[in-house]
Amino acid sequence: MATTIKDIAQRVGKSVTTVSRALNDYNDISPQTKERVRQAAIEMEYRPSVLAQRLQKQRTDTIGFVLPTFGPRFSDPFFSEFLAGIGNRATQLGFDLLVSTRTPGEEELSAYRNYVQERRVDGFIIVRTRKKDDRIDYLKSANYPFVAFGRVKENFDYPFVDEDSEFGMGLVVEYLIRLGHRKFGVIAPPMNLMFSSYRLKGIRMKIEEAGLALDENLVVTSDLTQRGGYIQAQILLGVPDPPTAIVACNDLMAFGAMSAAQEKGMIVGKDVSITGFDDIPMAEHSHPPLTTLHQPIYKIGGMLSEMLVKLVLNEDLKKRQVILHPSLIIRQSCGPPPQN
Template sequence: MKRTTLKDLANALDLTESTVSRALNGYADISSRTVERVQSAAVELGYKPNQNARRLATGVAEAVAYVIPQNHSSLAEPFVSQLLQGIDDSVSRRGWDLLVSHSRSAEDEAEKIHRLITSGRVGGVVLSRPFRNDARIKLLQKANFPFVVHGRSRISNSYAWYDIDNKLAIKTAINHLVGLGHRRIAFIGAPLYYNFSYQRLEGYKKALADNDIPWDESIVEITEMNDDSGESAAANQLDSEQPPTAFMCVSDTQAIGVLAAIRARGLTAGQDVSVIGYDGLKIGRHTNPPLTTMSQPQAQSGRELADMLLAIIDGDDPTKHQILKRAELVLRKTDGPARANNYH
């Protein structure tokens, strides 16, 4: 089954390829009668332009890539997949395609990006989980290739980004906890080369200071962003001499692990010890108990990111597109007053 090409169409209509092409692409110098003939013949013969040829000729890719950092991340994370959904929404509305790129090593990463931007396969990329100092961003900038980043690196004035005010979010959560009487609040963080992770830790520090709570390194844990890591970090803390009365986690998946550790010790979250997650995953409504969390709508983020990227590809100034949103505290069941007496 051979595909019908431009030439086939032209022959069938007794026109030239160039005329048919222009008719299809809405050029003004084609009579409306011809345009109609061409269009109906096109659907009749099932003509679909060969994208490779088209892109070779025009230079526009009609596709964007989502690239996710190599380690500690997986396409299977709810965070990621929801974002993906949002990106796809926007991109496909324009008829473009979505490519996902997930590399497993750092060199692989740079290599993949380089390949992406030089191969002509995509017209732009959205970056996720930037590092504080992100080589990928530099690479993209140097190549002058359209991109947006979900989050920010340390220096963020020169490109497009969409971020949540991480510091504020954590401060909000901590203040809530303090309001509930907590003074000993553990922090379950993520690797600090992720800027969002760094910022959240900053927020934690700031919130402590604001509330005259001394910094205590022994109750901050830096872990991978999954449930198992959250669980063992919490286990650490709960089994210590002076366990915290609350946990602030930088992700819901970690918080879910924390919850497991709490249950495993016969305690109940929200009563014996509080925990606040981060992400607002839907699944949090069904954990045991339902998870209080800082919520940021990922799918919406994805859509906005894609829209920004598309605009930039169309020529917009990237620095015009810098959006800072705030996370929202959604109260469920894992926050509660600090126990007057500790559970020990």
């Protein structure tokens, strides 16, 4: 059996209380006693039982993260990195990370309810916010701590980090217009996602600002996967007068679009320009390397962990709501539109 505080108490001939207070550096314990207790703890290789601590503190020291996925096979480089960001920061702060994956919907919400009722986690990190978001409504009503990556349509009076997608997409479109493009295809995320609106809005605004029009028939939506991007790009490139530039709303869909174009014998960056969003590591080494918007995914995960932990510990966060500005990373997937 592992050493307990009781064993130490016996060894140094003091009470359990004293040992506990010595280890926690209370100032009603004499320096000598503290020293003796600490020594003993080291010698006996004492490690507090997290289980006991948690029961007593009525805190789980655990962050909950329910990953929304479609189908069980989940394989998204964006989330891998995001996860690492959350997890590593949480560890530094002495918190565990409890991960599970759910398909959005009723089953997902009941996962939240379960975790709350069983008091299994101290709070949640929510990603891919929806315009009308059940999860957020629920957690608010249950008065349970959470932070989100993303805003919602109304009442976003909760702590969040979000990137300014509208601004980001503006950068992309501006760049494409400068290259000479006039006809755009857009592969948008599912419309119920909040960032879908922002990204679309950013695209529309810049196009209109330039006195151009976005052909609504060339705006398609897909599911943020590579396969989805592939399928939708096939459609976009198959119409009579196809777009010269395809703006995909994340990198994975952009890769899919590249495959579709290449399969048609087109050279990406010459016959058609394609852009992404996220700047996942793979974007640098695709063929051609992808022009995209950079978000500090790993860092964002870390920020969210930190905010949530502060929330749970009732410390106050200096910034409750953070909006980041993505930067345009120009690589080789774009060029001037083909002449004809």
